[in-house]
Each structure stands twice: as C-alpha cells, then as structure tokens.
Amino acid sequence: MAEIQRPGALYRQVAAAIREAIAAGEYEPGSPLPSEAQLIARYEVSRPTVRNAISALRAEGLIEVIHGKGSFVRTAPTQLTTLDRTITQDEDGTFHTGLDTWQLLEGPTVHRTHTTPETGRLLGLPTEEPLFGVDRLYNHPDTGTRLAHRTLIPYATAEDTELADHPDTDPAASYAILTKAGHTLTWTETTRARMPLPDEREALHLPDATPVLHTTRVTHGTDDRPLILEELRVNGDHARTAYRITARTPHHLPVTQP
C-alpha cells in the first residue's frame, strides 16, 4: 500500500490514494479514515501534506471531519427529499403546493423591501418598487432537511385583495385569493445551484461543500402579468425538485437576462 510515485503535488497524490481507497471500499461510508498521525506514517509525509490532502477531499464533499473525533467517509443521503413542484387544485378551488407536509419552524416574518434589478425584472417592475417580503423556515419531519422560503408581493398585486392586510398568507392560499380576484394563474419556475452564503449555511444547517438548490417561481395572472415571486432554498444534496412536463405548441418562456 501507499505507493505514491505519480506526478503532481504530494498532497494530491495522497488525496488521490485516499479517494481510490474509498472508491475501492477500503474505507466504508460512515467509518473513520485513519487519523492524521496514521496517515503521516502510512504515506511518509509531513502533517501539512496530510492536512492538505484531507482539506481537498473535504472540499469535494467526500469526507467529513469532526474536531476531536476523526475524518469520516460521507454517507450518501439515506433519503432524498423530493419536492413536487407541481401545483394542484381541488374541486373546491383549494390549491396545494407540496409544502403542506413540511413543518414551519420560523415565521412567517413580514418585512417591507423594494425590488432589486433582478427581482424587478422577474416581476416586470422597475427597481426600487415597494414590496412585501415574507420569510419562512421549514423543516422536513422525516429527514430533518431545512428549507427557506421567501415570498415577494408587489404592492400593486396586494392592492384590493386580502393580501394587503395579510401578506403573510400561505402561498397556496394566496393563489386562491388571486384566483378569486379574477386571475387565471400560471407559473414559471427556474432552478439553479450555487454555494451558500455564510448565513445561509447557518440557517439551513449545511455541512461543508454542500450546494444550495435555489428555485425562483413567478406567479402569472391574466395576460401573463407577474403577480408574486417566490424563492426557495434548500440543501442540494438532500433535496430535489420535481416537475411534470407535457409537450406544448411552440411558445417561449420569457427569455430574460440580468
């Protein structure tokens, strides 16, 4: 073992050796890697080199390091949470969004903001238009996955509806209110992946090297007028969003560039 003679930096060779050992099943998911001291002896390198190698594997998301305990091979998520992003409507007009099975941890917290260039573009509004912002933090009871949700409601949308007095209305209930107000609703949604900001890591309990799955949903009313913007952020390793697609006649999503 420990044949290290290939080209490249030493720590990369050590990292590659450990990576291959994991792939070969030598170190099983959940079980600890040898300690730093053991790796130093095993590969006959210095401590910084071993730490450098471990740091690389960490950034790849392959291992998890716990202070005072050791390094452990990351287990694949036992259960992937699927977020069904389809929207259903009962006979009585009630909407369901798939978030009903999640447990509300914090919020709804209402604050007043303004459109940014980005959100203004999506809502078809100029920058600095006033908005209601509503934040919610959810928890999935079975898996412990956390989910941050933000609703942005332009004043123009809230006007003349119950949303003006109760912007913290549940998204699904908001859809019903807007329908009652005469709108025929459709939605466009985009998903992207990015690394979390430090405070997002905190709020969503994200481990190292864990990306955020970030979805943006715009509710469109009659004449495709944008009414509400919803943003959803969740651990990308633990959750996925699901959509149902049917073929349609030629039609283009609003192609929008920042």
Place this chain on the structure above:
Amino acid sequence: MAEIQRPGALYRQVAAAIREAIAAGEYEPGSPLPSEAQLIARYEVSRPTVRNAISALRAEGLIEVIHGKGSFVRTAPTQLTTLDRTITQDEDGTFHTGLDTWQLLEGPTVHRTHTTPETGRLLGLPTEEPLFGVDRLYNHPDTGTRLAHRTLIPYATAEDTELADHPDTDPAASYAILTKAGHTLTWTETTRARMPLPDEREALHLPDATPVLHTTRVTHGTDDRPLILEELRVNGDHARTAYRITARTPHHLPVTQP
C-alpha cells in the same frame, strides 16, 4: 484598518475582514486582492494564517486565485444561461427540447451499460438490465458554458424501433420515433445540486467551489411506462433550468426513494 480583535480563530477574522471589505466595495469584482505579502503586513499575521483565510474565501466561491498572478474578487456571471426545459411540438410533429441552440462538442458516444439501482428505479426496471448509454458534450456558443448530456435507453424501449439501430438519435428525434410507435409522451424531471466529481470538473470546465446543476428527465409513454432516462449536468452558477407550471387536478408524481 485591520482592526482584528473579535473572537474566533485568527484566520477567520482575517477572512471576515476581507469578506466585509469586498461587500463594502473596497475590492471590486474582477479586481485583485492585496498580495499575500501585503495581507501579512496589513493584518500582522503569518503567511499560513493569510493562506488559510484565502482558502476559506475560495471555498465560499467569493474569490478566485490564479497561480503567479494573485487573488481576484469573483464577478457575478455576466450572462446566466437559461435552459428552457419545456418541450414543444410543431404542427408536423417535430419535437424541440431547447438544446438545439447548443453546439455539440463531443459525441454522440454510444456504449452499453446496465441499470443501477438508481436508474433502474426510475426506469421501472430491475438492476443489471441492459441499456444503451449515449453521451454528448455541448457548448453554449454565447457564454462558453458546457453541458454534459447522457441518454439511457433500455433495450426493451429500443426494440422494434429505429432506436435499436440508432440509439445515438437526438433526444428530440427519439421522442418523435416513440410517438410514431404509438406512445403518447409525458415527462417528469427532477433537479438537484451537488458538488462535481473530479472528472466532471474537468469535462465541464468548472472553477473552484462551483456546484453542478443535475437534472434527470424520464420520458413516459402510454400508461406512464418509463421509456427513456436523460441526465443533464451543467455549471450551476452559470445556468438555470426553466419550467412552466399549470395547476392540475390532484395527481402525484411517482414518489420514489433510493
């Protein structure tokens, strides 16, 4: 400047100071940070501490470091590529998937594989069933974003169609073939975010701390029978996937757990 007295590890304080300086606009996107030597003088810490701080900012995706040149504040992507994942069908029956504007760099490469537990589940097949695998690598002409696409076609699907002889048929054309074979097609698609494997980073030209947006699409035929599985991997910072949603009567996506 350089007031460092808050709690926590030194390198975290340095990282926080730099992070705040970036947020305050002191270092603008695209412009270089002070060199390591300058940061050492500025904050009166050792080189390992400065490097540790820089390493942290790198893992956050906030800065980019170029060997021999310096560290640079990452610029927000100038142009987000939107992948319209809706499927359209012309009057003459031709399908369009939104990939037609991408430039094929490599492939299609056909190989024979078998279902894994994961792909078997999605295709409604047992493990180790034989499959055609078809790989393609695309490039977006305007933005240079790369996109990896894989199509998995069970033998049972290819049988009695042109796909048996030409599994490397374009996905859109494959839809037409299956429609001609008597199927009424619908699709389900899931998206998730994850860190790339080393070879994915290579193939997709991903910089540090860049997640992959990974979508999985299943083509369903008559009786919701799964026919084809497509996987798409792309730079999560540069691209997003777009869907159009309309409310439907209660219906559940196949809830599937690994």
Place this chain on the structure above:
DNA sequence: TATCATTTGTTCGTATGTATC
C-alpha cells in the same frame, strides 16, 4: 530568447489550543 522580480503553490518543522472519549 533569457533573465528577473513578483506572486502563489508545496513541503517541511514545531508548538500550542481545544474537542472527544
């Protein structure tokens, strides 16, 4: 082309702090 200064990358050594068991 060749050389040099600058900048980041790699590797060693060493000491001490802190979390876990």
Place this chain on the structure above:
DNA sequence: CGATACATACGAACAAATGAT
C-alpha cells in the same frame, strides 16, 4: 483526569507560474 484527535499559528525554504525587462 489523561490520551487521542483535529485546529490554529508561527517560521522557513524551495518550486512553479506570470509578466516585464
């Protein structure tokens, strides 16, 4: 409390990439 393990911090030297001379 002690043993083990990872975290932080300093110092030092050489390697490799870059850009200008």
